[in-house]
Amino acid sequence: MVSDITTEERFCGGCGFVISERIQDSGAEWRSFSKEEYDGRSRAGSPTSLAKHDMGLATIIGHENKDSAGKPLSSSMKSTIKRLRTWDGRSQAHESADRNFIQAFSELGRLKDKLTLSDAVMEKTAYIYRKALGKSLVRGRSIPAMIAASLYLACRNSETPRTLTEVAQKINIKRKEVSRCYRLLLRELDLKMPVADPIKCLSRIASKAGLSEKVKRQALTILRDANEMEITAGKNPMSLAATALYLSCEMSGEKITQKVIAQAAEVTEVTIRNRYKGLKESLKT
Missing domain, CATH: 1.10.472.10 (Cyclin-like)
Structure with missing residues (x-):
């Protein structure tokens, strides 16, 4: 089936038979011609992601000191909002697991830029790291080494050509330490890695x-x-x-x-x- 927004018709792509008329447009009511314009007009937040410590579900108080009508706030209200903003940020990382995720995923974000990896690899890495934290495998070990080992596992699983030495160099950790964490995750999480294709x-x-x-x-x-x-x-x-x-x-x-x-x-x-x-x-x- 083909939907034509201009004529408001839905018809068969093979024979041209019109199935329905006056269909509703489910898209946005505004137009954009660049990414910056789209981001400025979009009223939806970013999609949920395992690579964020709160999975992208938390809200934040904006830094613009304006009300809903666009008027600037009074000085007393500014101090109140500033205090609320501070407590809002603190309340989102009050557990040790949240603080762990914040540090780990900030390292992961830096690795993504250095190794030019896809979002799918990032999601897989975050999934493996969350499983490792759930089984208390991170306790007593280096967080950067564990996130690097999780990233290498995700690269192997998705057949992305990245070596263990390269991952260790980009995160500035000895290869031996990352390798030790990699073997630990393989053993404890019972993961099966595909044979790498040259x-x-x-x-x-x-x-x-x-x-x-x-x-x-x-x-x-x-x-x-x-x-x-x-x-x-x-x-x-x-x-x-x-x-x-x-x-x-x-x-x-x-x-x-x-x-x-x-x-x-x-x-x-x-x-x-x-x-x-x-x-x-x-x-x-």
């Missing part, structure tokens, strides 16, 4: 190394052949993707050093050389 890492490494589209397509064919031969199991997906790109560069005649690809994939040159030998021999047979 194909998902190709575009990211190729973009960092400045490789051509032809090299990427050939590397994609190499990895697909390797998956069919079942020689990718148990190996680091980033190192496999980097090796496939290096092998593709050799086959297409594009000159690049192992060091450049290793730095783009955040692995060592020795790892690429070891994977290169096994991958080349397997593809020959």
